Amino acid sequence: MTTLTAHTESSPRTGKIRLANVIRSEWIKFWSVRSTSITLVAAGLATIALGMIFSAVAESDDVEGPAALLSDPVDIALGSIGLTEMIIGVLGVIFVAGEYSTGLIRTTFASVGRRSRVIAAKAVVIATGVFAVGLVAVTGAVAAGQALYAGSQATVAVTEVWEVVLGTTLYLTGIALIGVALGFMLRSTAGGIGTLFGTVFIGPGLLTLLPESVTDAFMKYLPSEAGSAMMSRVSDPELLSRSAGYAVFAAWVIGLLIVAGVLVNRRDA
Amino acid sequence: MIEVANLTKRYGSFTAVDDLTFAVQPGIVTGFLGPNGSGKSTTMRMILGLDAPTAGTATVGGRALSRHDRPLTSLGFLLDAGAVHPTRSAFDHLRALAVTNGIPTSRVDEVLEIVGLGEVGRRRSGGFSLGMGQRLGIAAALLGDPEVVMLDEPVNGLDPEGILWIRHLLQDLARDGRTVFVSSHLMSEMELMAEHFVIIGQGRLIEDISVDELRVMAAGEKTHVRADRLDDLVGLLRADGVDIVSDDRETVSVSGLDPGDIGAVARDNGIALTALVPEQRSLEDVFMSLTADAVQYHGAPNKVAAG
Structure with a gap:
């Protein structure tokens, strides 16, 4: 039964596994499953489409309601970004927790040996995908918005727009990484998504119910509020400065990934 | 060669694996037998480095599997045939595994042919039957052309033709000089396949015994x-x-x-x-009586010497 044996020239037995091997593997995994790849692309397209709709609606004079309160054309064009964030965050959770639910994670860990490499590779893959798609989507939404919403305040300096586009894209990327970290920590899709929504998307809203002195002190350090500082064009006294926003948000992302790494290495898989 | 020495795994007050010592030799198929819940899968997870032992060691070729440069080229394994994303194709599943260990994609097509999934390799694996899923799991185990093959309940879900196929496959692998370690909770599945048996009950070693010795025990x-x-x-x-x-x-x-x-x-x-x-008596009878009162037996490792 010679077929059992691999051709020796095609099966290198020397050399260690490099992170690049694991990244390639995770890249194949990400793009070979519909639920992950389609979600990412759909989120990008939805961001552009909704941005165009919001901008077109805002352009018509007889608008009343929330959209009328927004006068910044960039804000209008990115009006659906909250939805995009949620989808991207869920995507990050599913990319990891889905592998726990099938049990594939055991195969992955045993095949790779060092588990932190798996976390790193998944983080690199989803960050790359979300950054690329996010950059296109956010740029597309803003550009379409600029074209469609020719309101009086429509002229916005290009450098300012790019700061918003970059901040928004990086925020989306970070949210995906928080999803990845939560997926590794909680090992369950439901638990990961629940925690993500509770802490990142809904939690801050609940905090506003606390006394103002408390919320003023803590609120701006939450990932979502640090993210708002990254994404806003005009500085807001209730938020951190843009650079402080980047630093705080990065600390959240890196911190959560490190906690995930510690837990994953300590626990049985 | 797989060596397990004083391997113990406790979950709180429950002892899943209790001071287990045995060695799996190359060149033969070794059956790993025990009733459901006797600790077979836990032992295999420790051999794979997935679960940390409470005490003792489990090594492959003298080292923990995670210490191997490319684990899949040292030990190929099947833990759970269902551990595949249902919308990913068999080909992509194997390709993703192969690249972690630097195994070329050409080998993916090879193993798909070996297990008889060449035709359906590009289809989503969610549509696979239980038996096809087992074949995919076995394909993954063969990817790295490993010296040691370890399969957890590979016969589950296979039809008689499939069981015959896997029996010949594993015996061929053993004849190549590889170490083949296969778990099952049914002696009837294993007695035609394996030459040696490691039998455990309630996490403890009951017998580390050749099939010939077992047949002597079966004489009524x-x-x-x-x-x-x-x-x-x-x-x-x-x-x-x-x-x-x-x-x-x-x-x-x-x-x-x-x-x-x-x-x-x-x-x-x-x-x-x-x-x-x-x-x-059938070997199944002997196995049943050996494991029926597992508690009374103590591990008596008689084949621990390196080989």
């Missing part, structure tokens, strides 16, 4: 006898330490005497035997 004490003058023969056989019970009108079972001795008595007295059948 009773002999079923039929004869033309059965009553006369029974009278002649009666002696101290001989127990004769009638099975039915024409048959008795005799214990305490060798079949040869019974035949000699019949011959010497001109009695024609019409049946002389030594009772042979």
Whole structure:
């Protein structure tokens, strides 16, 4: 039964596994499953489409309601970004927790040996995908918005727009990484998504119910509020400065990934 | 070669694996047998480095699997055939695994052919039958052309043709000089496949035994006898330490005497035997009785020497 044996020239037995091997593997995994790849692309397209709709609606004079309160054309064009964030965050959770639910994670860990490499590779893959798609989507939404919403305040300096586009894209990327970290920590899709929504998307809203002195002190350090500082064009006294926003948000992302790494290495898989 | 030494795994007050010591030798198929919940999968997870032992060690070729440069080229494994994303194709599943260990994509097509999934490799694996899923799991185990192959319940869900196929596959792998370690909770599945057995119950080693030794254990004490003058023969056989019970009108079972001795008595007295059948227990019976009272047995490793 010679077929059992691999051709020796095609099966290198020397050399260690490099992170690049694991990244390639995770890249194949990400793009070979519909639920992950389609979600990412759909989120990008939805961001552009909704941005165009919001901008077109805002352009018509007889608008009343929330959209009328927004006068910044960039804000209008990115009006659906909250939805995009949620989808991207869920995507990050599913990319990891889905592998726990099938049990594939055991195969992955045993095949790779060092588990932190798996976390790193998944983080690199989803960050790359979300950054690329996010950059296109956010740029597309803003550009379409600029074209469609020719309101009086429509002229916005290009450098300012790019700061918003970059901040928004990086925020989306970070949210995906928080999803990845939560997926590794909680090992369950439901638990990961629940925690993500509770802490990142809904939690801050609940905090506003606390006394103002408390919320003023803590609120701006939450990932979502640090993210708002990254994404806003005009500085807001209730938020951190843009650079402080980047630093705080990065600390959240890196911190959560490190906690995930510690837990994953300590626990049985 | 897989070596397990004093391996123990406790979950709180529950001991899943209890001071297990055995070695799995290359060149033969070794069956890892025990009732459900006896600790087989936990042991395999520790061999794979997935679960940390509470005490003891599990090594592959002298080192923990995670210390191997490319684990899949040292040990190929099947833990759970369902551990595949249902919308990913068999090909992509194997390709993602292969690249982690620097195994070329050409090998993916090779193993798909070996397990008979060449035709359906590009289809989503969610549509696979249980048996096809097992074949995919076995393909993954063969990816790295490993020296050691470890399969957890690979026969589950396979039809008789599939069982025959896997038996030949594993025996061929062993003949190549590889170490083949296969778990099952059914002796009937394993007795035609394996030459050696590691039998555990409640996490403890019950027997580390060759199939020949096991067959000796299976030899029964009773002999079923039929004869033309059965009553006369029974009278002649009666002696101290001989127990004769009638099975039915024409048959008795005799214990305490060798079949040869019974035949000699019949011959010497001109009695024609019409049946002389030594009772042979099935290996399944032996396995059942060995594991029925697992608690009373203590691990007695007799094959721990390196080989």
